[in-house]
Amino acid sequence: MLRVSKSHISVVFLMLILVACGRKSALEDATGDVPVQIGIQTSPTSYSLQQVNLSGISNLKEVSGSYARFFYAPGSEDNHLTGNAPQANFIRTNSFFVPSDMVSMQMATIYYHMQNLAAFDKVIGAEGINQWPRSVGLETQIIENNSTRRNNAFYNGQTDSMMFVPFTGNELPISMNAGIIAHEHFHSLFYKIVIRAAIQNKKILVNAASIHSDETKPAEGLQISDPTGLSEKENAQLFNETYLRGINEGMADFWGWIYTSDASFINWSLPEFEDSRTLNLEDYAVGYYETDANIKNKIQVLVKNTKDPRSGLANYAYTVGTPYARFLKTFTTMQVENKKIALGEAKKLTAQMIFKYITSMGAQFSAMKETEMLPTGGLFNFIAQEMKMTKTALALNDKDCEFLAKYINKELTDDKKIKVCEVEAKKLAEKASR
Amino acid sequence: MKKIFFSFLFFLSAKVFAVDRAKDMGRIDMMPIQVQLRYEDSVEQTRQLQSYKGLFGVPLIELNLAYQYKDYRFSFGRSYQNEKTGNQTLKIEKSTTEYLLGAGYRVFQKSSVDEALSIELFANAFYGSVQAEVVTNFFGSSSLKSDPDQVFAVGTSVVGRYQILVVEADFKYLYSVNMNPQYVPVFAVRIGASFYF
Known part of the structure; x- marks a missing residue:
């Protein structure tokens, strides 16, 4: 008869432990395409929990892979982020993983959006601009005015990373807001194509990538020399900084709309900005944008009346930027209505045009004189020219022409108004004959 | 309901305790009061001592039973x-x-002459199952349970008794493939009633 002794039991138990210890966790096993349940925007008016695939995952515990790598409350050294990767927690059900805390949900969601934005970069021909995986900082601690910055996200050009600071509101956390993630992603493209070129050519002094960035102040020794009387060069620098910051924010908001089809994507997280940042263009505001003269005037006022005009100009960014965003969104939806093309196709064609435009802006900086300023109506003229030449579905028609002319001719007197196309030429001729 | 349950428990314990304590009788320890601490990963991205919650969300109340016969002790806990985590929107x-089943062997014992007071040291091994459930509220609600995982543990416990009162201090190392980390040190103190069975 078999006698079971204490030592038999101990050996069996230890063997069980050893067998168990050799096993990899479900998270360690999950590589490549990993199905997860995350919260995403499913229509312009709704978010919900959906099962999606995260591609190219190499480590699900850190949600790192081909498209993103995360840093928790990161620091920075030279030109990269430092610190540990946050540790994600998921439970595995039969067929997919479910984030079991907020940080893990943020990581999986951001990774998913970065994966989609990488695909979109490819569609518009911008795949070589960014390096992948993208660096993302979560719970980034930034001290300003003796408190920690809250409820914000920004792109940091120096470390080439997307940063999220702690979110304390009761709305959709910024790190879950698809539109804001796309907005910040655009900044990374704009920085590499335009801002870097502008800084290298000394056309601007600050990394005017975004007003959220902690780079709104110029480096030591690059302050305005005499605020009461700006030199022509300083004036041009301030102008270019202000304009670039504005158009960067405007186009980034447009990118948020392209990605979500939601004109008020900011409202999910920061409802206090709903009115000032919505991309819906009211009829009375068609043709409105901050002209060269408006920006010059603002600079003059701030230089005269404030000690730190650059801070004031940073706050002015959305006043400059939002009209561009509204113009671009309206222009894109007009293509759908007037030319019967799908919204996705119209978005793609407009995004391709923007990419071309910002590439041309970057090139302009090498050729510009130190005292030269970028024209604020440049985008409208560029689009009109592109549409005249294009063989795509975006070819200029009468309705586009009328719409564009309202922007292009805003600053010009009647005799100098540009004939954007036939219909506009006819109108101008009629006006002249009266 | 709880009052009735504990009154019954007390009555039964006292009744059984009053019986002449035959050396060859086993003992049942019912220990509904528990403080349990685990050194494991928290949702704040730190590894820290975490205090475990109780049965039905009532702090300190948990289901713990043990049956001891001579040098052997079997437990269920x-x-x-x-x-x-999250906010109002997410x-x-x-x-x-x-759930853990345990088997222990008594390696040390000391008791008073009348055996009303005793202290014992056990070496224990455990086997059980763990399952997590995640409820996500995000413009709707989702409730999903993980696939159950096996749990193993080895450890030691000290059991002290005075009359019907039993106190157990238990230290063990848990292992489960999907725990964070995979090895978790656990310390628990349990208090309850003990009676011959």
Whole structure:
């Protein structure tokens, strides 16, 4: 008869432990395409929990892979982020993983959006601009005015990373807001194509990538020399900084709309900005944008009346930027209505045009004189020219022409108004004959 | 209901305790009061001592039973943890329930002459199951349970008795493939009643 002794039991138990210890966790096993349940925007008016695939995952515990790598409350050294990767927690059900805390949900969601934005970069021909995986900082601690910055996200050009600071509101956390993630992603493209070129050519002094960035102040020794009387060069620098910051924010908001089809994507997280940042263009505001003269005037006022005009100009960014965003969104939806093309196709064609435009802006900086300023109506003229030449579905028609002319001719007197196309030429001729 | 349950428990314990304590009788320890601490990963991205929640969300109340016969001690215990993160728009609640069966061998014993007071040291091994449930509230609600995982543990416990009162201090090392980390040190103190059976 078999006698079971204490030592038999101990050996069996230890063997069980050893067998168990050799096993990899479900998270360690999950590589490549990993199905997860995350919260995403499913229509312009709704978010919900959906099962999606995260591609190219190499480590699900850190949600790192081909498209993103995360840093928790990161620091920075030279030109990269430092610190540990946050540790994600998921439970595995039969067929997919479910984030079991907020940080893990943020990581999986951001990774998913970065994966989609990488695909979109490819569609518009911008795949070589960014390096992948993208660096993302979560719970980034930034001290300003003796408190920690809250409820914000920004792109940091120096470390080439997307940063999220702690979110304390009761709305959709910024790190879950698809539109804001796309907005910040655009900044990374704009920085590499335009801002870097502008800084290298000394056309601007600050990394005017975004007003959220902690780079709104110029480096030591690059302050305005005499605020009461700006030199022509300083004036041009301030102008270019202000304009670039504005158009960067405007186009980034447009990118948020392209990605979500939601004109008020900011409202999910920061409802206090709903009115000032919505991309819906009211009829009375068609043709409105901050002209060269408006920006010059603002600079003059701030230089005269404030000690730190650059801070004031940073706050002015959305006043400059939002009209561009509204113009671009309206222009894109007009293509759908007037030319019967799908919204996705119209978005793609407009995004391709923007990419071309910002590439041309970057090139302009090498050729510009130190005292030269970028024209604020440049985008409208560029689009009109592109549409005249294009063989795509975006070819200029009468309705586009009328719409564009309202922007292009805003600053010009009647005799100098540009004939954007036939219909506009006819109108101008009629006006002249009266 | 709870009052009736504990009154019954007390009555039964006292009754059985009053019986002449035959040396060859086993003892049942019912220990509904428990403080359990685990050194494991928290939702705040730190590894820290975490206090476990109780049965039905009542702090300090948990299901723990043990049967001891001479040098051998067999136990059954439940552990429950619940963590919530998020805000009003996105709330994630993770609940983990674990059941452990234990077998222990007495390696040391000391008792008073009348055996009313005693202290014993056990070497223990455990086997059980753990399962987590995640409830996500995000413009709707989703409740999903993980696939159950096996749990193993080895450890030691000290059991002290005075009359019907029993106190157990238990230290063990848990292992489960999907725990964070995979090895978790656990310390628990349990208080309850003991009676011959």
